[in-house]
Structure formats: C-alpha cells, structure tokens
Amino acid sequence: MAVFVLVEHSGGTPDDVSRQAATLARGYAEAAGEPLEAVLFGPDAGGAAQALAALGAAAAYVVVHERLTAFAPQAWGRAIAELVETHSPAAVFAPGSERATEAMAHAAAFADLPLAANCVEAAPGEAAEVTRLRWGGSLLEQARVHGRTKLLTVAPHAVEEAAAVPAQTVVSEFTPQLGDADLVVQVVEHTQTDAGGGISLADAKVVVSGGRGAGSAEGFAPVEALAAALGGAVGCSRAVTIAGWRPHTDQVGQTGTKIAPEIYIPCGISGATQHMAGCKGAKRILAINTDAEAPIVANADYAVIGDLHEVLPAITAEIEKARAG
Ligand SMILES: Cc1cc2nc3c(=O)[nH]c(=O)nc-3n(C[C@H](O)[C@H](O)[C@H](O)COP(=O)(O)OP(=O)(O)OC[C@H]3O[C@@H](n4cnc5c(N)ncnc54)[C@H](O)[C@@H]3O)c2cc1C
Numbered sequence: 001m002a003v004f005v006l007v008e009h010s011g012g013t014p015d016d017v018s019r020q021a022a023t024l025a026r027g028y029a030e031a032a033g034e035p036l037e038a039v040l041f042g043p044d045a046g047g048a049a050q051a052l053a054a055l056g057a058a059a060a061y062v063v064v065h066e067r068l069t070a071f072a073p074q075a076w077g078r079a080i081a082e083l084v085e086t087h088s089p090a091a092v093f094a095p096g097s098e099r100a101t102e103a104m105a106h107a108a109a110f111a112d113l114p115l116a117a118n119c120v121e122a123a124p125g126e127a128a129e130v131t132r133l134r135w136g137g138s139l140l141e142q143a144r145v146h147g148r149t150k151l152l153t154v155a156p157h158a159v160e161e162a163a164a165v166p167a168q169t170v171v172s173e174f175t176p177q178l179g180d181a182d183l184v185v186q187v188v189e190h191t192q193t194d195a196g197g198g199i200s201l202a203d204a205k206v207v208v209s210g211g212r213g214a215g216s217a218e219g220f221a222p223v224e225a226l227a228a229a230l231g232g233a234v235g236c237s238r239a240v241t242i243a244g245w246r247p248h249t250d251q252v253g254q255t256g257t258k259i260a261p262e263i264y265i266p267c268g269i270s271g272a273t274q275h276m277a278g279c280k281g282a283k284r285i286l287a288i289n290t291d292a293e294a295p296i297v298a299n300a301d302y303a304v305i306g307d308l309h310e311v312l313p314a315i316t317a318e319i320e321k322a323r324a325g
Contacts, residue, residue: 213268
C-alpha cells in the first residue's frame with residue numbers, strides 16, 4: 001500500500017508547496033515502511049520524472065486524457081478517486097493549494113472518504129494521527145483520520161522541505177473515465193498576475209503590501225516604488241480589494257494568496273488574523289504603521305512607526321542612493 005503525493009508543477013518542475021507535501025508524505029511512507037509514489041496532471045507532466053526522483057518517488061502516475069488539457073477540479077478529483085479505487089494507496093497527500101484542495105475535496109466525495117485539510121504533521125496507523133492548522137493558522141488541532149485510504153492536504157509553507165535519497169522513478173500513464181459533467185468546470189484562459197514586473201505574489205522573495213492606510217488607489221504609488229526598488233511584488237489587504245483600489249489577485253490572506261517571502265513589508269495594514277493567515281510563511285516582517293499598538297507590529301520582526309507616505313519614499317530614496325553610490 002504505497003503512499004501517494006499529488007505533485008503540481010510548472011512545465012515539469014514541481015512547485016514549492018508540492019515539494020513540501022512530498023516531504024511530509026515521504027516521512028509518512030517511511031514510518032509505514034511503504035514506497036512514495038507521485039500523481040501528476042498535465043501534458044508536460046512526463047518531463048517531471050527527473051524531479052520526482054529527487055523527491056524520492058519510486059513511481060509516478062501521469063494522468064492523461066484527451067479531454068483533460070487544463071485544470072478541471074472535478075476531473076482531477078475523479079482521476080484521484082479512480083487511482084484510490086484501483087491502487088488502494090495507504091494515503092494520498094496533496095499540497096494545500098487552492099487547486100489541489102478543490103480536487104481533493106471532489107476525490108473525497110467520489111471515494112466516500114474523509115479528508116483532513118491543512119496538515120502539518122502526519123503519522124500512519126489504523127487511524128492516521130495528524131496535526132492540522134485551523135482558523136487561519138491560529139489553532140493547531142490534533143485529529144485522527146479514518147478510512148481505508150487517508151486523504152490529506154498539507155498546509156502551504158508550514159512544512160520545511162527536506163532532501164530525499166534519490167529514487168529510480170518508474171513513470172506510467174493513467175487514463176481516468178471522465179464524463180461530460182467532470183469537465184463542466186475547467187480553466188479556459190490564464191491571465192498573468194504580474195504585480196511586480198512579472199514576479200508572482202506567491203513566489204516573490206520580497207512582498208510590499210498596502211492596506212487601508214494607503215488611503216486610495218493612487219496612495220499605492222510609494223508601495224509600488226519600494227517594491228520595484230527591491231525587485232519584489234505588490235500585495236494588499238482585503239480592505240483594499242473591497243474598496244476596489246487593487247484587484248483580488250493582489251490580496252494576501254486567508255481568502256487571498258499565501259505568501260512565503262524572505263521579507264514581507266506590510267504598510268498601513270493592521271494585521272487582522274485573516275491577513276496574518278496569508279503571511280505566516282514570511283521569514284521576516286517589517287511593519288510600517290502609524291499605530292505602535294497595531295497587531296501587525298506585535299507580529300513583526302521590525303517596525304517603523306510612521307506615515308507610510310513619508311516612510312516609504314525615504315526608504316526607496318536611501319536604496320536608490322546606495323545603488324548609485
Ligand atoms: C472571512 C474573512 C476573510 C478575510 N480574509 C482576509 C484576507 O484574506 N486578507 C486580509 O487582508 N483581510 C481579510 N479579511 C479582513 C480582515 O479581517 C481585516 O478587515 C482586513 O485585513 C483589514 O485591512 P487593513 O489592515 O488594510 O485595514 P485596517 O484594519 O483598517 O487597518 C489599517 C491600518 O493602517 C494604519 N494606518 C492608517 N493610516 C496610515 C498611514 N498613513 N501610514 C501607516 N499606517 C497607517 C492604521 O493604524 C491601521 O493599523 C477577512 C475577513 C473575513 C471576515
């Protein structure tokens with residue numbers, strides 16, 4: 001009874017959250033004395049075999065279907081449920097991305113199995129013992145997951161990726177039985193979300209965000225200027241997207257993008273729980289706020305207490321001066 005891990009990838013390169021999920025799945029597989037095997041989707045998934053060997057996967061199932069050319073949550077769920085039915089894995093791990101979580105929810109419904117989302121620890125057993133993030137990361141819950149196959153998603157940026165002993169990955173194709181209903185919802189178009197000169201929010205090493213304290217859409221000019229000077233991406237709070245100052249694709253938080261930059265610079269953001277849920281993965285936080293008592297300041301490694309419209313241009317000017325000199 002192998003342990004499966006769903007691997008999302010871009011052109012055959014597994015993404016960060018999938019490598020983190022593979023780390024947790026590999027630990028679970030080793031504790032159970034079972035091999036780790038991967039499941040991939042996409043026409044270019046075959047090219048990921050080399051990367052999977054580095055993740056320690058002994059086998060990989062590449063899901064192929066003539067009608068499955070883009071992400072289709074129900075079709076992915078159907079394919080995973082069929083793999084569970086035909087291969088009876090001990091567990092299926094998936095990254096806690098929006099796409100994989102949706103696909104796993106469909107898989108759980110099709111396979112009539114429970115699903116534990118946002119796990120950060122997992123140990124095998126008749127009932128798997130898991131620790132998972134609840135309430136936007138403010139609570140750790142210990143739970144037991146029952147069922148013949150345990151279905152788990154792994155909280156993004158909460159598990160540190162660890163190197164594996166490279167394996168020889170045997171790649172095979174798997175064709176699910178898909179009906180029209182499985183393909184009703186599918187991606188038809190991609191829009192580039194280049195908040196900062198082509199850098200995506202989720203992958204950016206530096207993120208500078210603005211909140212209600214920016215005051216208006218135009219008030220984001222100093223936020224954009226600092227992000228550009230640091231080669232980072234621009235983010236924002238939900239108060240900003242609700243006001244229509246920035247698109248929802250820029251929103252950091254529980255109902256926005258989960259980020260894990262080297263440094264996160266929230267400006268004029270109070271630090272509500274739902275916002276913090278999206279930036280817990282940041283290595284360092286530098287808060288800029290007029291209110292020294294704001295929760296974001298308590299959660300930050302560094303803080304500047306002041307008006308962002310004065311502080312940000314001053315920082316940007318210093319960076320430019322240092323570069324020029
Ligand atoms: C179900 C649910 C999901 C949610 N999901 C999200 C989410 O994904 N992301 C998210 O962000 N929120 C989310 N929220 C909303 C969240 O609860 C807060 O309302 C929101 O984050 C507040 O945004 P803010 O910090 O920009 O605004 P405020 O809370 O109004 O804070 C503004 C801050 O700016 C400071 N300030 C004011 N002027 C200046 C200035 N000139 N210079 C510097 N600082 C200044 C103030 O001191 C204050 O701290 C969610 C809420 C719910 C109920």
